[in-house]
Amino acid sequence: MTEGNFVDYIKIYASSGKGGRGSAHLHREKYIAKGGPDGGDGGRGGHIILRGDKNMWTLFHLKFKRHFRAEHGGDGSSSRSTGHDGADVIIPVPLGTIIRDADTDEILYEVIEDEQEIILLEGGKGGRGNWHFKSPTNQTPRYAQPGIDGQEGWYRIELKILADVGLVGFPNAGKSTLLSVITAAKPKIADYAFTTLKPNLGIVEYRNHQSFVMADIPGIIEGAAEGKGLGHHFLRHIERNSTLLFLIPADSEDIKKEYEILLNELRKHNPELLDKDRLLAISKSDMLDDELKEEIKHDLPEGIEALFISSVAQQGLMELKDKLWQMLN
Template identity: 85%
Template structure:
């Protein structure tokens, strides 16, 4: 998936179908000139339904089609025949999509399972036919109910990526390189900050045909929680990862300070992120000898398990996968 095709936020307009009119028909036959009321009910208007699909990764397909209008219900007919229900419209979205009211920003529901369906706007009920209104005092009612109007409105869809492991680090910490080495993903890699502007997902193949999903989330900068840099746009993707892999390069000026800043940004965005399991990987470690490693170990925070890795030299990656698998299971 190219970076431009990754869309994680979209606004759509949905309107459900109006219910069909009830019929005010009176029964007529060759030898029955004054039959009773036999008008059927109107059909229900079509719903607009959001449906989860495990085969989707982005909201890109909604970028150019933002208006969804369901069909109206059919009108009732004679002989108590009910009108046809309006056809429902389905909007397929990736798992991890949150749906909000476009005006109040209130979260309406989340889609987290394949084929899960939630009605976004309900179709209007069909009107009742005149036979419902027959009574001892009114044998031939000549009226029926009109159908109820459908609902409509603007809605906001936000995608929070569902991945097992989220990569957390400053721009240029080597997250994209790691992802490209341990998975089949092909993120853009270059030697400048913010090469990654959109999350990249990759499947890490583990032993015995097992696997887990790793997400490379764009680099954090100080002030990201306040919306600096790419801000909230990517911090929300970390919320759904069960394990956070912090990546700090071996040539960093101060590993402990960098780790503290990263933690602080996560805490400011959502304090619950600190409850997740954490692992620290010191990247670009192929340039370290044993003596330098010992020196660096003194700097590493004591409250987090760590290991030295190098994506380029393929060093420590099996150990990293083993550790992550253990944490996930």
């Protein structure tokens, strides 16, 4: 799938259906010249409904259809016949989707479960027919209620990827390579910064047929929280990961400084991210001998456990999976 097919932000217009009119019909048939009121109720207008779909992972299907209008309710008719309800419009969205009011930016709903349905806009109620208004003093009411108008508005739909482990690191730290080695994901890999332009998800197979989900978030740079690089656009995907795996290459000039910069960008974006479990992996460690590893250990940041791994040489990967599984459970 190309980068253009990953869409995690969309603005849509939605309007629910108007309720049908109640009928003001008076009963007429042979031998009954002046029957009473028998006008039926109008049907309700169609709802706009959002439904969670675990098989979707992007909002690409909404890219070219951004206006959604539900059907109006049918009018009531004679013999107390109720009008038909307007057809609902169901919009499937991936799990992890949040819905905001486009004007106020307020978060209205979150979709986090498969088949979860949220009524974004309710259809208008149908009007009541004239038989509801019959009384001893008014036995032939010749009026009925009109249907209630539907609702409408602009909404922002955003996707925050649901994954157990989020990969955090600078561009070219080896995140895509790690994901491609320990999962079946096929992210784009090349020797230049910002190769990854969209988050990639992969399922990590663990012991005894167990598994967990890992997400490769596009590289963060200093100033990402202010919108530099691609970081600002993708930092929100880290918010739903329960564990953060920091990846810093062994040939980095200053591992401790890189870690502090990454941590600071997360703090500026959302301080709650620092409450998540964190693990540090030193990638590209196949170029290190035992003596160099001991030297590097003395300069590692404090307060976080560190592992030496190599995706290419398949070193330390089982140990990494064991540690992540332990943290997740």
